[in-house]
Amino acid sequence: MATDLHGVFPYLVSPVAPDGKILVDVLAKLSADLIGKGVHGLTPLGSTGEFAYLNAGQRQTVVETVIAAAAKRVPVIAGVAATTIADAIAQTRTYERLGADGILAVMEAYFPIDDAGVVAYFTAIAKATSLPVVLYTNPNFQRSDLSIPAIVQLSKIPNIRYLKDASNNTGRLLSILNATQGRLQVFAASAHIPATVMLIGGVGWMAGPACAVPAASVTLYDLCRAARWPEAMTLQRSLWALNQAFAKHNLAACIKGALTLQGYAVGDPLPPQAPLSAAGISEVRAALASVDALTL
Numbered sequence: 001m002a003t004d005l006h007g008v009f010p011y012l013v014s015p016v017a018p019d020g021k022i023l024v025d026v027l028a029k030l031s032a033d034l035i036g037k038g039v040h041g042l043t044p045l046g047s048t049g050e051f052a053y054l055n056a057g058q059r060q061t062v063v064e065t066v067i068a069a070a071a072k073r074v075p076v077i078a079g080v081a082a083t084t085i086a087d088a089i090a091q092t093r094t095y096e097r098l099g100a101d102g103i104l105a106v107m108e109a110y111f112p113i114d115d116a117g118v119v120a121y122f123t124a125i126a127k128a129t130s131l132p133v134v135l136y137t138n139p140n141f142q143r144s145d146l147s148i149p150a151i152v153q154l155s156k157i158p159n160i161r162y163l164k165d166a167s168n169n170t171g172r173l174l175s176i177l178n179a180t181q182g183r184l185q186v187f188a189a190s191a192h193i194p195a196t197v198m199l200i201g202g203v204g205w206m207a208g209p210a211c212a213v214p215a216a217s218v219t220l221y222d223l224c225r226a227a228r229w230p231e232a233m234t235l236q237r238s239l240w241a242l243n244q245a246f247a248k249h250n251l252a253a254c255i256k257g258a259l260t261l262q263g264y265a266v267g268d269p270l271p272p273q274a275p276l277s278a279a280g281i282s283e284v285r286a287a288l289a290s291v292d293a294l295t296l
Contacts, residue, residue, distance in 0.1 A: 041075040152179050188204070242287040
């Protein structure tokens with residue numbers, strides 16, 4: 001599998017039954033359908049995948065299911081998140097052994113960690129695998145985030161080749177691109193306007209809304225790659241409504257609600273998270289209808 005990552009990588013939901021079992025058939029069908037719509041890769045165990053609410057067995061089943069469904073047609077970038085380096089290394093090695101094509105590295109922290117500790121965590125993940133590593137920075141949800149000096153230091157490790165930034169600060173992205181001097185490629189998140197990130201040099205986006213609007217997301221990417229910016233921005237304006245709903249409501253609840261409207265029995269987010277409210281369902285339905293995506 002080629003490891004030149006670019007394009008649209010949906011952050012997959014993790015469908016879980018009331019008894020805690022992963023709904024393997026649902027996840028496999030969703031993965032296959034997304035590939036059929038032209039997405040460039042799949043990312044299980046991102047934020048939308050509720051990694052923080054799953055146990056180790058559930059996480060492994062999610063990754064195994066997506067890898068099997070992808071069948072090497074597109075790369076699978078598996079999320080690794082932990083509070084300890086030992087756990088992060090163990091997850092990384094497991095997912096590489098299962099056949100993942102890359103690692104999305106997230107740092108969880110209860111106590112704040114200084115830059116040296118943050119760098120040590122991501123360095124350990126990179127050294128534990130031969131796969132390309134995507135750094136994930138999300139200052140809205142992380143107690144200890146990646147500073148630009150830490151990112152610059154990490155960008156010098158050969159297999160740390162990408163960054164997914166959910167800061168909603170496009171200027172920060174440009175600063176990162178300038179500071180890393182071509183060593184890191186940048187993916188946008190749903191917090192960013194993807195077309196804008198593509199304009200400044202991004203290579204795509206990893207985001208939950210792409211689960212619900214894969215075809216439109218791929219069209220937007222293709223328009224950006226072709227530098228057809230007026231057409232891209234016309235489409236981006238209509239897609240932005242779903243991004244806004246995603247930011248306004250619980251992350252997993254919003255995308256699971258959208259997929260439920262499209263006929264996927266993905267269930268509710270794991271408690272104590274609340275399912276999407278009636279008002280949220282109405283808002284998401286309208287956003288999907290605006291881009292002709294009430295069916296996937």
